[in-house]
Amino acid sequence: xxxxxxxxxxxxxxxxxxxxxxxxxxxxxxxxxxxxxxxxxxxxxxxxxxxxxxxxxxxxxxxxxxxxxxxxxxxxxxxxxxxxxxxxxxxxxxxxxxxxxxxxxxxxxxxxxxxxxxxxxxxxxxxxxxxxxxxxxxxxxxxxxxxxxxxxxxxxxxxxxxxxxxxxxxxxxxxxxxxxxxxxxxxxxxxxxxxxxxxxxxxxxx
Amino acid sequence: xxxxxxxxxxxxxxxxxxxxxxxxxxxxxxxxxxxxxxxxxxxxxxxxxxxxxxxxxxxxxxxxxxxxxxxxxxxxxxxxxxxxxxxxxxxxxxxxxxxxxxxxxxxxxxxxxxxxxxxxxxxxxxxxxxxxxxxxxxxxxxxxxxxxxxxxxxxxxxxxxxxxxxxxxxxxxxxxxxxxxxxxxxxxxxxxxxxxxxxxxxxxxxxxxxxxxxxxxxxxxxxxxxxxxxxxxxxxxxxxxxxxxxxxxxxxxxxxxxxxxxxxxxxxxxxxxxxxxxxxxxxxxxxxxxxxxxxxxxxxxx
Numbered sequence: 001x002x003x004x005x006x007x008x009x010x011x012x013x014x015x016x017x018x019x020x021x022x023x024x025x026x027x028x029x030x031x032x033x034x035x036x037x038x039x040x041x042x043x044x045x046x047x048x049x050x051x052x053x054x055x056x057x058x059x060x061x062x063x064x065x066x067x068x069x070x071x072x073x074x075x076x077x078x079x080x081x082x083x084x085x086x087x088x089x090x091x092x093x094x095x096x097x098x099x100x101x102x103x104x105x106x107x108x109x110x111x112x113x114x115x116x117x118x119x120x121x122x123x124x125x126x127x128x129x130x131x132x133x134x135x136x137x138x139x140x141x142x143x144x145x146x147x148x149x150x151x152x153x154x155x156x157x158x159x160x161x162x163x164x165x166x167x168x169x170x171x172x173x174x175x176x177x178x179x180x181x182x183x184x185x186x187x188x189x190x191x192x193x194x195x196x197x198x199x200x201x202x203x204x205x206x
Numbered sequence: 207x208x209x210x211x212x213x214x215x216x217x218x219x220x221x222x223x224x225x226x227x228x229x230x231x232x233x234x235x236x237x238x239x240x241x242x243x244x245x246x247x248x249x250x251x252x253x254x255x256x257x258x259x260x261x262x263x264x265x266x267x268x269x270x271x272x273x274x275x276x277x278x279x280x281x282x283x284x285x286x287x288x289x290x291x292x293x294x295x296x297x298x299x300x301x302x303x304x305x306x307x308x309x310x311x312x313x314x315x316x317x318x319x320x321x322x323x324x325x326x327x328x329x330x331x332x333x334x335x336x337x338x339x340x341x342x343x344x345x346x347x348x349x350x351x352x353x354x355x356x357x358x359x360x361x362x363x364x365x366x367x368x369x370x371x372x373x374x375x376x377x378x379x380x381x382x383x384x385x386x387x388x389x390x391x392x393x394x395x396x397x398x399x400x401x402x403x404x405x406x407x408x409x410x411x412x413x414x415x416x417x418x419x420x421x422x423x424x425x426x427x428x429x430x431x432x433x434x435x436x437x438x439x440x441x442x443x444x445x446x447x448x449x450x451x452x453x454x455x456x457x458x459x460x461x462x463x464x465x466x467x468x469x470x471x472x473x474x475x476x477x478x479x480x481x482x483x484x485x486x487x488x489x490x491x492x493x494x495x496x497x498x499x500x501x502x503x504x505x506x507x508x
Binding site: 022024025026028034120123124127130179182183185186189190191194195196197198199200201202203204 | 217270273275276295326330331333334344347348350351
């Protein structure tokens with residue numbers, strides 16, 4: 001009993017964190033989230049990966065650290081949850097359960113908080129560049145982020161879809177990358193998880 | 207009951223709450239004054255609990271819309287605290303003077319997204335702090351816009367129905383085509399009788415042209431061609447002044463059975479040997495025969 005208690009405590013801790021995010025109103029059919037939820041979360045996770053080389057590996061570690069293994073037991077599940085994004089090439093037509101979506105929110109917010117300083121630096125740099133009318137390609141760190149985001153996006157999203165055709169253009173994709181960076185900033189706040197969670201169910205993926 | 211000050215300090219925004227605690231506990235229970243410092247403001251915004259409540263509510267709503275739709279949308283444009291987008295990442299905050307302690311003029315300033323975030327974060331920290339104004343807290347419940355979704359789906363379906371009915375009405379105006387047998391079939395059908403109609407053409411050639419010839423192998427056809435050539439070549443003695451060509455049918459022995467001129471008559475036809483060579487028998491093949499005025503003879507498959 002003594003050896004099992006820490007894991008049991010951890011699991012309940014994770015469950016507690018999930019409960020902080022309330023059920024949407026009205027409750028969704030069969031407790032499944034609409035596809036837009038998976039789409040938005042996946043794009044934000046893509047932005048985190050573009051910010052941080054280790055982002056993809058970190059995700060599974062964060063799942064363990066936040067004691068969410070009961071919801072996301074392994075890497076394959078994590079990949080399947082991300083492939084529920086309808087814009088993906090490998091779209092699997094799944095719908096996330098509320099707890100799966102909550103777990104992804106918590107992981108994303110954790111990763112974003114780790115990157116708070118970097119996110120603020122990049123956004124400040126972007127503001128300054130815009131004030132002086134300078135293209136963001138002249139800022140190495142920003143250019144790096146946008147370039148990695150473009151690569152990830154084009155590799156994983158289905159660009160044959162009519163809605164995504166505009167993202168064959170680098171500038172349009174850079175704008176999307178910067179928009180997602182602004183969204184990540186709001187995830188770093190004290191109520192980041194609640195705010196992100198409450199915003200997921202309305203609006204469109206893109 | 208003691209005076210308390212809570213300060214939430216962010217890089218671009220500082221929020222200071224002054225008040226006193228309830229007799230029972232140490233939490234800040236009653237707000238006397240709030241101060242909010244933002245870049246671009248000469249004087250901090252000072253006000254009471256109403257300013258704090260309106261400001262935090264407007265900012266919170268604005269940010270939620272921004273997060274949902276990835277573009278800013280105006281919130282409470284006519285309210286005491288208004289936030290409207292100036293551009294994609296610039297936001298205009300307006301505060302009515304009646305909420306401000308010492309303000310005769312409304313506050314208006316443009317915030318960048320980072321400044322807006324700091325203002326939101328200062329409020330969020332206060333709202334999440336159990337030691338500060340327990341009634342002032344974050345209340346965020348996700349809402350699924352079901353009605354909006356239904357109407358969004360109804361629009362394309364409605365457009366489809368309208369288009370379909372319009373197309374159906376337009377097509378109904380077009381008369382349905384009558385089904386008639388092809389003209390050739392109707393005309394040839396009665397003339398299948400064995401007595402072939404004689405041609406009114408006053409040509410020396412018989413008019414009843416055989417239309418269907420038996421299929422022949424290439425070698426057989428070449429053999430007939432050579433025989434025909436030899437026969438005409440041997441018989442043609444008299445020269446002509448203009449080229450003349452004919453379609454010539456032959457029998458299985460390569461002898462001329464019928465012929466018909468392909469050029470307008472010149473009066474020199476009797477000089478040619480075709481009429482003399484004519485034999486009887488069923489035609490098996492047809493050829494083009496050209497008599498050149500140079501004296502050359504050409505025979506080719508028709």
